[in-house]
Amino acid sequence: MSGNSKSRVRPRNPRGEGDRLRGEILAAAAELLDADGGGERALTLRAVARKAGIAAPSIYPHFPDRPALVLHVMRQAFAELAAWLRSALGEAGDEPQERLAAVCRAYLDFARDHPERYRVMFGGTRNPLPATCDPETLGAPGSLGADAMRILTDCLAGCLAAGRCTSTDPAADAVALWLGLHGLAHQRAVSPSLPWPADIVQRVTVPLSHLV
Numbered sequence: 563m564s565g566n567s568k569s570r571v572r573p574r575n576p577r578g579e580g581d582r583l584r585g586e587i588l589a590a591a592a593e594l595l596d597a598d599g600g601g602e603r604a605l606t607l608r609a610v611a612r613k614a615g616i617a618a619p620s621i622y623p624h625f626p627d628r629p630a631l632v633l634h635v636m637r638q639a640f641a642e643l644a645a646w647l648r649s650a651l652g653e654a655g656d657e658p659q660e661r662l663a664a665v666c667r668a669y670l671d672f673a674r675d676h677p678e679r680y681r682v683m684f685g686g687t688r689n690p691l692p693a694t695c696d697p698e699t700l701g702a703p704g705s706l707g708a709d710a711m712r713i714l715t716d717c718l719a720g721c722l723a724a725g726r727c728t729s730t731d732p733a734a735d736a737v738a739l740w741l742g743l744h745g746l747a748h749q750r751a752v753s754p755s756l757p758w759p760a761d762i763v764q765r766v767t768v769p770l771s772h773l774v
Contacts, residue, residue: 583614583616583620583624584624584625586614587614587616587621587624587631588634588635588638589614590610590613590614591605591610591613591631591635592635592638592639592679594609594610594613595635595678595679595682596676596678596679601678601681601682602632602681602682602685604678605628605631605632605635605682606628607621607625607628610631632682635679635682636682636683636706637706639676639679639680639682639683640683640706640709640710641709642672642676642679643669643672643683643707643710644709644713646668646671646672647665647668647669647710647713647714648713649668650664650665650667650668651664651665651713651717658717658720658721658724658726659721659726659727659773661720662714662717662718662720662767662771662773663763663764663767665714665717666739666743666763666767667763669710669743669747670743670746670747670750670763673747673748673750673751674750677751680747680751683707684744707740710740711736711737711740714736714739714740715732715733715736718732718735718736718739718771719732721771725774726773726774727771727772727774728772728774729771729772735770735771735772738770739767739770739771742766742767742770743766743767745766746762746763746766
């Protein structure tokens, strides 16, 4: 185990600050993913508790079992992805095609910089939603990427409104574009030594976006 994954000594939260402990548990889980490279298998309740500096039973009031913890980690990772995309939009200016390109680059950057979180986001969806999870507060696994997809759809709609693309269904084309980005992100991760063309991102995204 790497030095970054050592357990910490954690002071007790004041009474009534259980939400802070919940956040610390999720942060510890994310650190385990990033530090150990073990993917979802690294997220045992015992390992997360040790990383957070707490006793394992302290996790149960917040996450009743391991699948519940993994799904909340997925939820947090999708929220982080959406935040990356929004940040890219904030720096992209007003030109619709450049805004779309910035979002696509940000998506790929997130997958590159957080490979284990990215794998859990999509590989972890094989896990069924536990009966102990509250759907109202968690959201079904299939809906976790809705914010990121909405950003892609809005960018495509902006290109269409500006006469910069020929899409007849921005929502459907956003799904196709996401599939292209996801495939590229995956292949870059598993085949980094391939002679990737310098303009591979444009080769993937421009046709799928119907840009003109």
